[in-house]
Structure formats: C-alpha cells, structure tokens
Amino acid sequence: MHESSLPILEIKNLTVKRDGVLVLDSITFRVDRGEYIGLLGPNGAGKTTLLLAILGKIQPTEGRVKIAPDIRMGYVPQKYLPNSSFAVSVGEIISMGFQRSSLWKDQGEKEKILQVLDAVGLEKNFYSKNFMKLSGGQKQRVIIARALVHKPNFLLFDEPTSGVDYKTKIKIYDLLAELNEKKGITILFVSHEIEKVVSVCKRVLCLDKHLHEGCHPQYLAQGEKEGIQNKEKVVPVYHKKQEKAIHEKHF
Amino acid sequence: MALSDIFLLEFAQRALYVGLLVSFVAGILGGYVVAGRHSVFSDMLAHTSLAGVGMGIFFGFSPTNGALAVSFLSAFFLWLFLRKEKFAPESITMVLLSGGLAIALVFAHLAKDNPLSLETFLFGSILAVRPEEVWQFLFVSLGILIFILFFGRRLETIVLDPEYADIRFPFSKWVNLAFLLSIGMFVGFSLKIIGGLLIGALLVIPIVTAQIFSRSFQQTLFFGIFFNMVATFFGIIFSFYVDVPTGASIVLVLILQLLIVFLGKNIFSLLR
Numbered sequence: 168m169h170e171s172s173l174p175i176l177e178i179k180n181l182t183v184k185r186d187g188v189l190v191l192d193s194i195t196f197r198v199d200r201g202e203y204i205g206l207l208g209p210n211g212a213g214k215t216t217l218l219l220a221i222l223g224k225i226q227p228t229e230g231r232v233k234i235a236p237d238i239r240m241g242y243v244p245q246k247y248l249p250n251s252s253f254a255v256s257v258g259e260i261i262s263m264g265f266q267r268s269s270l271w272k273d274q275g276e277k278e279k280i281l282q283v284l285d286a287v288g289l290e291k292n293f294y295s296k297n298f299m300k301l302s303g304g305q306k307q308r309v310i311i312a313r314a315l316v317h318k319p320n321f322l323l324f325d326e327p328t329s330g331v332d333y334k335t336k337i338k339i340y341d342l343l344a345e346l347n348e349k350k351g352i353t354i355l356f357v358s359h360e361i362e363k364v365v366s367v368c369k370r371v372l373c374l375d376k377h378l379h380e381g382c383h384p385q386y387l388a389q390g391e392k393e394g395i396q397n398k399e400k401v402v403p404v405y406h407k408k409q410e411k412a413i414h415e416k417h418f
Numbered sequence: 419m420a421l422s423d424i425f426l427l428e429f430a431q432r433a434l435y436v437g438l439l440v441s442f443v444a445g446i447l448g449g450y451v452v453a454g455r456h457s458v459f460s461d462m463l464a465h466t467s468l469a470g471v472g473m474g475i476f477f478g479f480s481p482t483n484g485a486l487a488v489s490f491l492s493a494f495f496l497w498l499f500l501r502k503e504k505f506a507p508e509s510i511t512m513v514l515l516s517g518g519l520a521i522a523l524v525f526a527h528l529a530k531d532n533p534l535s536l537e538t539f540l541f542g543s544i545l546a547v548r549p550e551e552v553w554q555f556l557f558v559s560l561g562i563l564i565f566i567l568f569f570g571r572r573l574e575t576i577v578l579d580p581e582y583a584d585i586r587f588p589f590s591k592w593v594n595l596a597f598l599l600s601i602g603m604f605v606g607f608s609l610k611i612i613g614g615l616l617i618g619a620l621l622v623i624p625i626v627t628a629q630i631f632s633r634s635f636q637q638t639l640f641f642g643i644f645f646n647m648v649a650t651f652f653g654i655i656f657s658f659y660v661d662v663p664t665g666a667s668i669v670l671v672l673i674l675q676l677l678i679v680f681l682g683k684n685i686f687s688l689l690r
Contacts, residue, residue: 244582253453253638267571272570
C-alpha cells in the first residue's frame with residue numbers, strides 16, 4: 168500500500184489510567200490525510216490526555232497509538248510561556264520550533280521564520296518585536312507559527328481557554344481552515360467551543376472518557392446517549408439553547 | 419594611593435581577572451535563571467552549600483570541595499522534586515535552604531576554634547583569591563560556556579516554555595538537570611570569591627536591569643553580562659580604595675545601575 172493512502176493516525180482500544188483513575192476508556196478512531204477534525208469535550212473529559220498519548224508523552228494502560236512513519240507533528244499547546252514577563256522576541260519564540268539545540272543558527276533560518284510569519288498573517292516586522300507585548304490573538308498566531316516552522320503535516324491544536332476574545336478566535340479558526348485547505352495540513356483541533364468546531368471542522372469527535380463520533384457532550388450530560396449524529400443537527404439545537412439562555416438572562 | 423596602583427599589585431590584578439570572569443559567567447547563567455524563575459533556587463543553592471563549608475571546616479577537608487558537593491546534591495534533589503510535581507517549588511526551596519543553613523551553623527559552631535571561618539564564605543574575599551583558584555574557576559567557566567554553546571537554544575525553550583519543551587524534545591529533562599548542576603557548580607566554586615549572600619545578586623540584578631529595556635532574550639543576555647562586568651570592575655576598584663567589603667561594593671554598583679536605567683527609561687518614555 169502506498170504511504171499516502173495509509174491513515175496518519177490509528178488509535179485502537181486506547182485506555183489510560185492516571186493515578187488509578189480511568190481517564191480514557193477504549194478509544195478507537197483513525198485520522199486520514201487532509202482531515203480537519205474537531206475534538207470536543209467538557210473539562211476533565213481527557214482531551215489533553217488524548218493529545219499527550221498521541222504525542223507519545225503518556226504510555227497507554229491498554230491499546231495502542233500508531234502513527235504513520237512520514238508524519239511530522241506540530242503542536243500548539245493550550246498554555247504557552249506561563250506567567251512569564253521575560254522579554255523574548257517573536258523570532259526567538261518561533262526558532263524554538265527548530266530541532267537544533269545549540270546557539271549556532273542554520274543557514275536560512277531567518278527566511279524560514281519570515282515565511283511562517285507570513286503564513287499566519289503577521290508582518291515581517293513582528294520578527295524583532297517583544298512577544299510579551301503582543302495581543303492575545305497575535306501571541307496565538309506566533310505560537311502557531313512556531314508549530315509550523317519545522318513543516319509539520321499533522322497539526323495538534325489544543326485551544327487556549329482564556330486570553331483570546333471571540334473575534335480573534337474566529338480569525339484563528341479561519342487561519343486553521345486555510346492551513347488545512349491550501350497547505351494540506353491535517354488538523355486535530357481540541358476545543359470546548361461547540362458551535363464553531365461544529366461549523367468549521369469537517370468531522371467532529373466528542374470525548375468524555377469514551378469517544379463519540381458526531382455527537383456532543385451537552386447531550387451526553389443530559390443522558391441522551393444517542394446524541395446528535397451529524398453537525399447539521401447540532402448547530403440549530405445549540406442556537407436554540409443559546410437563545411433560551413439569553414432570554415432567561417435578560418427578560 | 420594612585421588609581422593605577424591596582425593594576426600593578428598582583429593580588430589586585432588577580433581579583434579583577436577572576437571578578438570579571440565570575441561576572442561574565444553569572445551574566446550568562448543569570449539570563450536563564452531569571453527567565454526560568456529560578457532566582458530563589460540559585461540563592462538557595464548558595465545558602466545550602468554553606469553546609470558543605472561547615473563540614474569541610476569541621477572535618478578538615480577543603481571547604482570549597484564541600485560546598486561543591488552539597489551544591490551539586492541540592493541541585494540534583496531540586497530537579498528530582500520538581501519533576502514529581504507534588505510539591506510547590508518554593509516549598510522545596512525553603513526546606514533545602516533551612517536544612518542547609520542549619521547544618522552549616524551546627525558545624526561552624528562545633529569548629530569555632532578553627533581559623534577558617536564561615537564568614538569568609540558568607541561574604542567572600544575576592545582580594546584573597548589564590549592563583550590556583552583562578553585556574554579552577556577558569557576551567558569551570560569553560561565547562562559552563564561549552565554547555566550553553568551546545569544547548570543554549572534548548573535551554574531557552576526549557577526555561578521559558580517547559581511544557582512545550584517537554585513534549586517537543588525528548589531530552590529536555592536531562593538538559594534541565596545539566597543546567598541546574600551548572601548553577602550548582604558555579605555557586606560551589608564562586609562561594610569563596612563572592613560569598614554565599616552575594617551570588618544571587620550577580621545572577622539576578624543585572625538581568626533585571628537589562629529587562630527594563632530589552633526586547634529579546636539575546637539582548638537581555640548581552641546587556642546583563644555588560645552590566646555585571648562593569649559593576650564588578652568598579653565595585654572592586656571602589657572597595658580597594660575605600661576599604662569596604664568587595665562583595666557589598668559590587669552589589670551597590672549593581673543597584674545603582676538598576677536605579678539609573680529604571681529612571682532613565684521612565685524619563686525617556688515621558689519625554690517621547
């Protein structure tokens with residue numbers, strides 16, 4: 168079989184226990200090339216644990232994670248440079264994405280950094296700006312650029328829960344969609360923003376220890392185990408819920 | 419005494435050489451120390467290593483070797499406890515600091531008749547540095563510089579974004595251990611030169627000064643080293659002519675630099 172027809176990622180019966188507590192229970196799914204998958208789930212559903220298992224940082228208690236040999240993974244973490252106020256330039260942040268650990272620079276390193284800055288919609292002059300002085304949205308773009316600089320073909324994006332306003336979030340979603348469509352990067356997008364994930368991603372998975380394809384955790388929480396089977400149904404129902412919440416709040 | 423006398427006396431020359439070397443290495447290490455919020459750790463290492471000095475004085479082996487051994491062990495335990503993530507970093511630091519100081523005081527008390535005093539290692543005596551100590555420190559500095567040269571970029575990621583470094587690069591934890599041991603080695607060797615109470619100042623204050631106006635990590639390192647070397651040079655000269663403790667004199671120049679840069683930056687911002 169040709170390499171390009173193999174799935175990028177294949178997870179079979181993945182079970183993870185941490186300190187004796189079951190976090191992931193018999194997860195099975197596969198990701199094909201070019202997919203843009205949204206992974207939804209409430210807090211504590213095991214989303215980050217699943218990402219860490221894919222990244223090989225957590226050993227499964229049972230089951231296995233198989234990654235195609237030609238895959239280069241890019242990772243955008245939920246938290247970046249926590250609590251730091253230390254001056255560090257955008258160029259320095261992005262160069263963290265290179266494999267090299269010494270202070271010597273590879274030839275053309277700056278060019279590569281300018282290219283990814285352009286890919287995430289930031290001007291060249293951002294290269295020497297202090298990362299700490301940027302807005303939340305600009306910071307997130309720089310962190311995406313850091314993940315892109317070693318040319319990954321599979322991007323794992325753990326959405327930050329704070330620091331970015333709604334308008335900026337939409338721009339980031341659009342940027343990811345563009346990377347998926349124009350550059351063919353496969354994306355696994357972890358979030359709890361039900362509405363956007365459902366409308367942007369081509370495929371939606373939901374997690375609450377178990378994995379459910381095409382449904383979402385709000386319904387699981389209500390005991391509707393059947394869930395919603397496709398995104399066309401999820402969006403209107405979700406809108407109704409929002410309208411009801413707004414009505415109750417204001418009237 | 420004329421100003422040029424300091425450049426003629428051999429011990430004063432030696433103090434200047436070793437002082438500039440210590441401040442150069444401290445400037446580099448300090449950048450990573452402050453960026454990684456390890457300022458308190460470095461101070462803890464400086465204090466716990468006094469336990470090794472106390473034991474050295476009491477049992478009759480070299481206090482510098484004792485300081486080095488304890489500093490190394492403390493750095494290792496610190497790394498080990500931090501990896502467990504069960505305790506808050508500052509709590510671990512306090513436990514090691516108090517324990518180290520207690521041991522140092524016990525042994526210093528038991529060996530109170532010995533002419534070597536704990537005080538020398540608390541405050542340092544840069545003007546009394548022996549030639550072999552200069553060579554020892556030169557050797558240690560080279561080791562630290564080679565480590566930074568080969569792993570500097572990785573270390574920058576580790577101190578600024580540890581979670582990302584841990585996920586992205588498989589050997590991050592070992593680079594971090596080597597970094598903490600480097601601080602341990604630096605502290606152990608420079609204890610007699612600048613003193614346990616002042617090591618933290620050389621690692622932290624110039625970097626804080628550089629941070630006031632820097633826009634990048636590289637800039638901070640560059641100016642941190644510059645401020646450190648200038649302060650050490652003038653600190654030693656000042657202490658030589660005014661007869662005040664050298665360490666204190668260096669720290670006062672460092673503080674003066676911090677105040678000037680801070681005020682200068684604010685006045686510049688107001689005028690702009």
